[in-house]
Amino acid sequence: MKQFKRITLALFLFVGIFVRADEGMWFLMFIDRLNHRDMQKMGLQLTAEEIYSINNSSLKDAVVQFNGGCTAELISKDGLLLTNHHCGYDAIAELSTPENDYLTNGFWAADRSQELKPKSLYVRFFVRMDDCTKRIMSKVSDNMSEAEREKIIRDEIALIEKENSEGGKYVVSVRSFFQGNEFYFFVYQDYKDVRLVGTPPNSIGKFGGDTDNWEWPRHTGDFSMFRVYADANGNPADFSTTNVPLHPKHHLPINLSGVKEGDFAMIMGYPGRTNRWLPAGGIDQNVKYAYPAWVEASKTAMDAMKTYMDKDAGVRLNYASKYARTANYWKNRQGMIDALTKFQTAAAKAKNEAKFDAWANKPENKAKYGSVVSTLNNFYSATNDKSRHDNYLSILVRNSEYAGISRGLGAQLMAYAKANDTKRSAMKADLVAMINEFFETTYGPAEMDVLINGLDLYAAKANYELANGVASMYADGSSKNEVRAMFAMSILTSKNGMLAFLEAPSEGQLSNDPLFKLSTDLLAHLMKRSDELVKLTDDYNRAYRLLVAGLRESGLSTILYPDANSTLRLTYGKVSALPADKRNDAKINNYTTLQGTINKYKPNDEEFDLPQRLIELNAKKDFGPYADKAGYMPVNFLTNNDITGGNSGSPVLNGKGELIGLAFDGNIEAMAGDVIFDQKLQKTINVDIRYVLFIIDKYAGAKHIVDEMTIVK
Numbered sequence: 001m002k003q004f005k006r007i008t009l010a011l012f013l014f015v016g017i018f019v020r021a022d023e024g025m026w027f028l029m030f031i032d033r034l035n036h037r038d039m040q041k042m043g044l045q046l047t048a049e050e051i052y053s054i055n056n057s058s059l060k061d062a063v064v065q066f067n068g069g070c071t072a073e074l075i076s077k078d079g080l081l082l083t084n085h086h087c088g089y090d091a092i093a094e095l096s097t098p099e100n101d102y103l104t105n106g107f108w109a110a111d112r113s114q115e116l117k118p119k120s121l122y123v124r125f126f127v128r129m130d131d132c133t134k135r136i137m138s139k140v141s142d143n144m145s146e147a148e149r150e151k152i153i154r155d156e157i158a159l160i161e162k163e164n165s166e167g168g169k170y171v172v173s174v175r176s177f178f179q180g181n182e183f184y185f186f187v188y189q190d191y192k193d194v195r196l197v198g199t200p201p202n203s204i205g206k207f208g209g210d211t212d213n214w215e216w217p218r219h220t221g222d223f224s225m226f227r228v229y230a231d232a233n234g235n236p237a238d239f240s241t242t243n244v245p246l247h248p249k250h251h252l253p254i255n256l257s258g259v260k261e262g263d264f265a266m267i268m269g270y271p272g273r274t275n276r277w278l279p280a281g282g283i284d285q286n287v288k289y290a291y292p293a294w295v296e297a298s299k300t301a302m303d304a305m306k307t308y309m310d311k312d313a314g315v316r317l318n319y320a321s322k323y324a325r326t327a328n329y330w331k332n333r334q335g336m337i338d339a340l341t342k343f344q345t346a347a348a349k350a351k352n353e354a355k356f357d358a359w360a361n362k363p364e365n366k367a368k369y370g371s372v373v374s375t376l377n378n379f380y381s382a383t384n385d386k387s388r389h390d391n392y393l394s395i396l397v398r399n400s401e402y403a404g405i406s407r408g409l410g411a412q413l414m415a416y417a418k419a420n421d422t423k424r425s426a427m428k429a430d431l432v433a434m435i436n437e438f439f440e441t442t443y444g445p446a447e448m449d450v451l452i453n454g455l456d457l458y459a460a461k462a463n464y465e466l467a468n469g470v471a472s473m474y475a476d477g478s479s480k481n482e483v484r485a486m487f488a489m490s491i492l493t494s495k496n497g498m499l500a501f502l503e504a505p506s507e508g509q510l511s512n513d514p515l516f517k518l519s520t521d522l523l524a525h526l527m528k529r530s531d532e533l534v535k536l537t538d539d540y541n542r543a544y545r546l547l548v549a550g551l552r553e554s555g556l557s558t559i560l561y562p563d564a565n566s567t568l569r570l571t572y573g574k575v576s577a578l579p580a581d582k583r584n585d586a587k588i589n590n591y592t593t594l595q596g597t598i599n600k601y602k603p604n605d606e607e608f609d610l611p612q613r614l615i616e617l618n619a620k621k622d623f624g625p626y627a628d629k630a631g632y633m634p635v636n637f638l639t640n641n642d643i644t645g646g647n648s649g650s651p652v653l654n655g656k657g658e659l660i661g662l663a664f665d666g667n668i669e670a671m672a673g674d675v676i677f678d679q680k681l682q683k684t685i686n687v688d689i690r691y692v693l694f695i696i697d698k699y700a701g702a703k704h705i706v707d708e709m710t711i712v713k
Helices: 003-021 027-040 089-095 135-136 148-163 280-311 313-340 345-360 372-399 409-416 421-441 444-461 466-471 480-489 495-503 509-511 513-529 531-554 595-600 614-618 666-672 689-699 703-708
Strands: 063-066 072-073 080-083 122-133 171-177 180-191 193-199 223-228 266-271 569-574 591-593 634-640 652-654 659-666 684-688
Touching: 027 180, 027 569, 063 266, 072 089, 080 193, 080 659, 089 193, 089 223, 122 595, 135 148, 135 180, 148 171, 148 180, 148 531, 180 223, 193 684, 223 345, 266 659, 280 313, 280 345, 280 372, 280 444, 313 372, 313 666, 345 372, 345 531, 372 444, 372 513, 409 421, 409 495, 409 509, 409 684, 444 466, 444 480, 466 513, 480 513, 480 659, 509 513, 591 595, 595 614, 614 659, 634 689, 659 666, 659 689, 684 689, 689 703
Parallel strands: none
Antiparallel strands: 063 072, 063 122, 072 080, 080 223, 122 180, 171 180, 193 223, 266 569, 266 652, 591 634, 634 684, 652 659, 659 684
């Protein structure tokens, strides 16, 4: 009877959540059972089978994970792919040179023979998913230690992945959900021949820069286009001039009718990570210790890079992607600090955890759940200072090529030194290519400053046990002269030095190389785990898993969807305005216009410059068939969908499954969205598909690309 009451309460809460259908990142395999009826009431005209089908073509066949970190969608029968400009940024930068600067000037292939192949770019198609919770959970028990439990789960996951790969045809990934309380496996197929078709210039694709990032009103044409190629039979294949455009099972038709307030909108994509179950202590740790260190360390690295990027076009292109990624997270983390503080999220979580603790310590629950909250709080109290330290150090390693070189190129050189002559012969060509690429994209003076400034900050602010090499380096106050001496003595700062090492490899020489030693020391210290910390972490992992299980069992949490973890999800809601804003010239604050873009124009400004042709098209109102019926040229629009990083490039679809835009950002109020969803203010910022086609056709004169799409009205 008690279990029945719990189920009844859960169902009551489950029904209640549907009045807020904009929240949630839902599994496609459960759409029919959990969401379909509610989606129909909001405007969906598709069946659940048309969204997700294993045996027939469906929407999921037109949505791919793009290069492991974004989403893209197929928009023609010949494998044409649409994603964000910032998602294609790495590939565009790689293909750019000072002579052919596609980042600055844009690029449009006149025909398929002119499409450009980056060195490494792939897309991942989702084939199917299934529940393997019972199988995995049958192998473990509450009496096991965390280490025993994790090993058994890893072994079972390996079996499941092997069983479903069909001899390597598919990539299979088993993922845990609800903090290790449920498990599902996902079957994918990867295509590696992906070529650049077109991109607007930075002044359109990145209009507004860091200033407008995470802000509304927004006026950014954040899109780029690629094409997926396959062998003659439609199978994945390495790059070859004999490959042909992929003919996908489904591609998205494009609707030019536009959007209005209250229109149904759904987004399908690969959200990266949310932490909606994160305990109060974890939020406090992030806001007060981890994120401030992240923000400060990122800004320090950005400033060092920018100094040299502004002086040299080649350096700017080589560091553009790294700088953009760092800047994005820098602003994101500061926004999260501000939003989580403003909304007092930790206090709200703590209040609910107090209710859970009372429930957990009832006689019937105490044995399983009684110590959960105290264990979690003990972990955070013991690791707050380490969290700050680890963020200063990890951001340094992330942004400095030399701080992390011992696990990258340096590790390859060490493996070469340890190998016998036969293995060295097989390794040498690849290592020469790696060395050449490293020095093509790495600028020594910038790297020296990134490392020096990052070490200075780490030593001054970490307020924790420093890495041994850093501690000794700062015993007399400053690292600058010592790091400069390291750069002068190291073989790793010279292309000739590395190539000479290949001719006379020596483990001892590399082990004693000053930059290799420093990197090894930094990484070892970052990964260092005392016995006490291992025990604390094991206890924490178990307690966190039980917290989520208990919150679901008790009904004290109404979250029915699992946290995002880069698996395919669907979120649905509506076109939804923010309160009126005088900065936006639009009549309703759910869209922006090209005129609003022109209003922000600042000649020769890095963030707000615009191409003269775009200004002329606006002056003439030469919008072609892409203008809104009210006469303006739309640029971006807002929905209340629940997305996060990884959803960048995701298709925004109407009730018929037609493409109306692509997601690329959230508003500043959405910064806390990875932890808590704000029903009123959290929005998704999308590029209007009409602006995308206008730029391709009217601005770039590449109507042949539009002509291969399926356009509906």
